[in-house]
Amino acid sequence: MTPGPARHFAPAKINLGLSVLGIRENGYHDLHSLMVPLTVGDDLDFAPADTLRLRVEGADLPTDERNLVYRAAQAYLGAAGVGEGVEITLHKRLPLASGLGGGSSDAATTLLALARLFPADVDLPALALGLGADVPFFLLGGAALAQGVGERLTPVRVPPTPLVLLNPGVEVSAGDAYRWLGGAGAFTPPLDVAALLGALERGEEVPYLNALQPEVVRRHPPIAQALAALERAGLHSPLMSGSGSTCFALARSDAQAEEAARTLAGRHPGWWVGAARTA
Known part of the structure; x- marks a missing residue:
């Protein structure tokens, strides 16, 4: 049936x-x-x-x-x-x-x-x-x-982590992001996954990177503004996700993430904002 x-x-x-x-x-x-x-x-x-x-x-x-x-x-x-x-x-x-x-x-x-x-x-x-x-x-x-x-x-076990997503309304083509990186020759070494996961477990600043971020941000200043806005809202370890333009930063608790999302939505009414957790 x-x-x-x-x-x-x-x-x-x-x-x-x-x-x-x-x-x-x-x-x-x-x-x-x-x-x-x-x-x-x-x-x-x-x-x-x-x-x-x-x-x-x-x-x-x-x-x-x-x-x-x-x-x-x-x-x-x-x-x-x-x-x-x-x-x-x-x-x-x-x-x-x-x-x-x-x-x-x-x-x-x-x-x-x-x-x-x-x-x-x-x-x-x-x-x-x-x-x-x-x-x-x-x-x-x-x-x-x-x-x-x-x-x-x-598969990797990642500790459940509250965070806030912030998108400044810019659309970024993944193809463009990779082309810009290749043009700059700014390739990067492998991630230190153990250090990254350890920092997440302890709630510390996370030593991650996004190789695409510098060239994308250089061409789209609102993404830099979004990263700065997340820090001003009291969150830590801001980073652009993937090819952008959404950025995220980590919170100490769900309550902090929800409060920061409300604050950011008030400060940037034209931007997309969301509180979430890693699943």
Whole structure:
């Protein structure tokens, strides 16, 4: 019996450190990054239908093959040999092109939801990698050290950590961010993951880095303003996530994170602000 409509949560992620070790001959970059899912994200509704249909609420996004959710559904239905369709409603709550992995998470969540809706012997990780380098991470359901081009994932235990996200309303193309880094030749060494995790456990300033941050900030001054605003709100260890433009900083408690988020929302009414925890 085919199950009825269901809602699934698609978590955002942050990079608790992103090192770019170099660039390959094929143009892809070698990464060393600690990726962590969060308690904030998008929601997607799935219901059996006679064909594949996608609706988007909360953002002006395409609803055809240009949308990663649509392509993920196409890929799964084709691989599973499903003759039916599905109606998907994407409730977009995360800002676009913001370094939070929203599109990749939405795609991974679509694969997982359709695997429950239409069970079949399908290689989900292979489908995910075909959709994008970050998509396989969101199949794991936890933090992971990402290496290679992002496809080599090692689960890592990260202590639950409260934090605040702040997006100054700037969209940054990941392709541009990596191109700017390569042009500057500013590649970085591997992360010291042990030191990073130890600092998180002790609630200390975290010695992480984002190799993409300097060149992105140089071209988008509002991101520097967001990083400074997080510190002024009493948070620590501010960093840009991924290719930006969302920045985050860590809090000592959930209460501090909630209070800082309220303060920042009042000071910057045009910016997207959210309190969250690592999941």
